[in-house]
């Protein structure tokens with residue numbers, strides 16, 4: 423009986439390892455490839471500030487490793503930026519606008535809940551005329567989850583329809599609907615609703631300024647290519663969490679995965695598994711203080727003799743990898 427229990431424990435642990443194995447740093451020989459920088463253009467999305475004063479990113483935007491196998495799997499798609507803090511820290515509106523939603527934490531099992539597990543949620547609508555991925559927009563939304571409360575000072579509470587300016591308090595940081603004190607912060611373009619076909623969330627770093635020791639767009643990226651199956655490993659420092667896109671050209675076929683436009687991502691699978699259609703996205707675990715951001719893309723079934731690979735950040739800066747001609 424005792425042996426059986428040990429055996430079962432080992433089996434369960436083995437399965438866990440099998441299912442949840444995060445990306446690990448690859449050491450690879452890139453001498454057979456040319457690697458050259460590519461540059462894009464930074465876009466100004468208006469005057470903003472970060473939503474908290476002390477900025478500690480505990481989870482970046484995009485495909486995320488969950489560290490343990492939950493009921494939904496080892497991965498999910500993180501639609502925002504997590505900023506860890508202390509309960510009661512003031513949360514600020516990142517720009518001028520109008521309070522669009524004030525949602526108190528939904529009761530467990532509530533049939534209608536706009537933000538399941540979001541806890542206390544505030545949403546601010548910001549009027550802005552801009553283009554994103556060539557599509558015109560007239561507004562965007564900033565979304566603040568897990569708020570401790572909606573206290574905005576002077577015994578006032580945040581109210582729907584209330585106008586705010588850049589830096590208006592909208593509530594206090596907390597852990598409602600979450601397991602630790604942090605602000606889950608999102609930017610959604612044009613529409614607030616997330617459906618299986620449309621996901622308006624983009625990397626919030628498009629809308630936030632570089633901050634010393636927090637977010638620095640230095641374009642210092644490392645890439646590693648290995649085969650069987652064709653795997654592209656990307657890493658950057660923990661201050662450069664704006665990875666956005668991989669494009670691979672092989673045998674006349676182009677595959678592109680873009681975290682913000684969701685091109686190449688199967689929106690029906692983003693919450694529960696690593697295979698996103700024709701690619702397996704395998705991010706490493708990330709917490710505040712993790713020294714580097716690391717993510718693998720595996721392309722099973724794609725001809726390994728690729729002609730070109732691009733990795734790009736949100737601004738289009740990145741690297742181009744081509745095989746050296748024989």
Ligand SMILES: [Zn+2]
Pocket residue numbers: 481500502503504605606607
């Ligand atoms: Zn989050």
